Amino acid sequence: MTSKCCGLRSTKILLYIFQFVLLFTGLAICLLGAWKFLITFHLLRVLDSHTYSTAFYLFLATGCLVILVFLIGCCAVPKHWTKLLFLYIILLVAVVLFEILIGVLAFLFRENIEDDLNLNFNNTILATYKFDDDKTASIDYIQEKLHCCGALGYEDWTYSTWIQNETVLNKVPDSCCKTVTENCGYRDHPSNINFEGCIGFIVEKIRANFWVIFVTAICICAFHAIGIVLGSILFVKLESGKYDADYSPQNGGTEALLSDTQHHL
Template sequence: MEAQGEKKQTCGTICLKYLLFLFNILFWLAGGAVLAVGVWTLMEKSDYISLLDSSFYSASAYILIAAGVIVILTGIIGCCATLKEMKSLLIVYLILLLSIFLLEIIAGVLAFIKYQELDEELRQNLKVTMQQKYQRPGEESVTQAVDKLQQEFKCCGSHNSSDWMGSVWIQAVENERLVPDSCCKTPSDLCGLRDHPSNIYKVEGGCIVKLEEFILSQLYILGAVGIGIAFLQLVGMMFTCCLYRSLKEDPY
């Protein structure tokens, strides 16, 4: 009877090891996904950063990259702790999982709060940024961002195309355009001379609405990734506790 009990306990430990090892592979892949999302956010959408006075957007991308690296390293520690059955390393691994989980909750709350501030900042500053900095010397990044924003989201102006009437560049004597060429449905040189709806984008709410929708969609992506990893972490913490208890009770 005693031998049978010992055998069952050993089999349970082995099962837990394999389950935790499988979890760590999934966790490692999740870390790679977070890292990829961070890099994608920074590389593909970085043009819009110049339209925001806040560093929240770029900071969130760097946080994602850092989080991805930490998750990958944590997964590696978990694999080592599982394979070598090191109880002390399992405790370190459990603490790391718990710390990341708590940081995700804090980051989620901050992201929601910051989005409200970012939304207000957009409404206050985007129009001024477009009017004062577009096509001005030393503001090439803003010009590129505005052109990309208007073409990618098929919009014109901050609230509407009439915002461009107050632009320093539009009001210049040498300029004959009514709106930038990037407002045109079919962009070409000097197409901005005519601001008729058949020629330029007339989106209700302007580019602000489109940019708000884009930022919100990014938060949804981050939220979905965060929830997925949080669920994995809860499962991992449960497996880790069970394995630690099993190793502690095992006589071998």
């Protein structure tokens, strides 16, 4: 009897420690997901693909789910509510599956990003600049911050709908200039504008961000799997025997998931 109670207490102590770290990981996932989404927001908007933003939304949703699991555990573990503990375990399994999915998506996305950019980025520049305010703002932001011009090079702007307008004097957008001033894009001399295209810089940044997400998801997934094991051990201990008035799921106002009849089967 004493050894069983001690085993139960040890499992609960380990789960309390796990709970503390679980909260930290949930907050870390939310903050990391939000931060990575914000710093790649303009890149993803110009890429014009919902596939990549889905990975960030899923990452944020997983972080929120982790925090919910933490709150459920705070009620289930101390009070020995085995029905709630069962839900806690199921949700932890869901978290681990989401994290595996995020890791797989991040790995696949970082391998395919260059092909997608080659297909979409130049078309976005040619067709939407100055005709779509949101994408125009993102293109200008990218070119100014990354010190680049066009998709593969500054010559890409020659074929844009905006430049071909007879009333436009610029040869490239002002955001291509090394020192951005109004109408500075009138001169396309190398002393005035950045010649290198943006695709290489964008690929490097997005791949770096998805690599961080991939590593984070896999590492945290392994840790959360420990919680599934600990929660399952506690659940089995509470359901399998009546230790005493303090620990029995049938006493102290607590409730067992399985009925007494099921225990004797």
